[in-house]
Amino acid sequence: EAQVTQNPRYLITVTGKKLTVTCSQNMNHEYMSWYRQDPGLGLRQIYYSMNVEVTDKGDVPEGYKVSRKEKRNFPLILESPSPNQTSLYFCASSFVGAEPSAKNIQYFGAGTRLSVL
Amino acid sequence: AQSVTQPDIHITVSEGASLELRCNYSYGATPYLFWYVQSPGQGLQLLLKYFSGDTLVQGIKGFEAEFKRSQSSFNLRKPSVHWSDAAEYFCAVGGRAAGNKLTFGGGTRVLVKP
Numbered sequence: 001e002a003q004v005t006q007n008p009r010y011l012i013t014v015t016g017k018k019l020t021v022t023c024s025q026n027m028n029h030e031y032m033s034w035y036r037q038d039p040g041l042g043l044r045q046i047y048y049s050m051n052v053e054v055t056d057k058g059d060v061p062e063g064y065k066v067s068r069k070e071k072r073n074f075p076l077i078l079e080s081p082s083p084n085q086t087s088l089y090f091c092a093s094s095f096v097g098a099e100p101s102a103k104n105i106q107y108f109g110a111g112t113r114l115s116v117l
Numbered sequence: 118a119q120s121v122t123q124p125d126i127h128i129t130v131s132e133g134a135s136l137e138l139r140c141n142y143s144y145g146a147t148p149y150l151f152w153y154v155q156s157p158g159q160g161l162q163l164l165l166k167y168f169s170g171d172t173l174v175q176g177i178k179g180f181e182a183e184f185k186r187s188q189s190s191f192n193l194r195k196p197s198v199h200w201s202d203a204a205e206y207f208c209a210v211g212g213r214a215a216g217n218k219l220t221f222g223g224g225t226r227v228l229v230k231p
Contacts, residue, residue, distance in 0.1 A: 110159065
């Protein structure tokens with residue numbers, strides 16, 4: 001079954017304690033992206049990756065890091081979490097290709113709800 | 118820069134009544150438009166998409182949307198709402214020039230009264 005898997009689904013942590021949220025997809029997608037969802041703001045892109053070892057900032061990258069060492073995995077790293085990073089996080093993936101219909105359909109994980117105290 | 122506005126934060130509708138969710142977008146070229154639904158505690162599921170051609174698009178779960186270029190709108194409709202349609206709905210815009218980037222609206226939460 002085609003899917004994007006995020007772990008953990010729920011996480012409570014304290015300010016300053018480094019954490020990693022994992023994301024894995026089994027569709028051989030080149031493109032992967034992280035979003036955060038906040039009430040009234042919709043989903044905002046944090047970072048994205050067009051392929052292995054190729055990452056770039058999205059609209060709200062401050063306080064986050066990512067890496068793309070393998071095609072299927074795209075972990076999100078919070079080196080020193082702060083309360084304003086309390087949010088619902090989504091990972092997504094899609095193809096990168098000439099056909100716009102394929103590359104614009106993004107598949108989403110189930111989300112990770114993070115609380116930073 | 119691309120942007121999406123969903124003017125209604127909350128909508129309450131009675132079961133069996135019709136539903137229309139508004140979406141206005143800003144994009145400098147031909148847009149690709151999407152509606153996603155997020156049920157409580159779930160991820161985002163694609164309801165429907167528009168790339169080109171017929172401006173009335175059919176999706177899953179009985180939803181449809183109409184692309185109106187002159188109004189920069191892509192409103193979502195359902196003729197008869199079921200209790201299971203209670204969820205949050207997101208409109209998104211992308212396009213050839215945007216690469217893989219999707220920009221989302223703020224979402225509309227739909228409550229269904231029995």
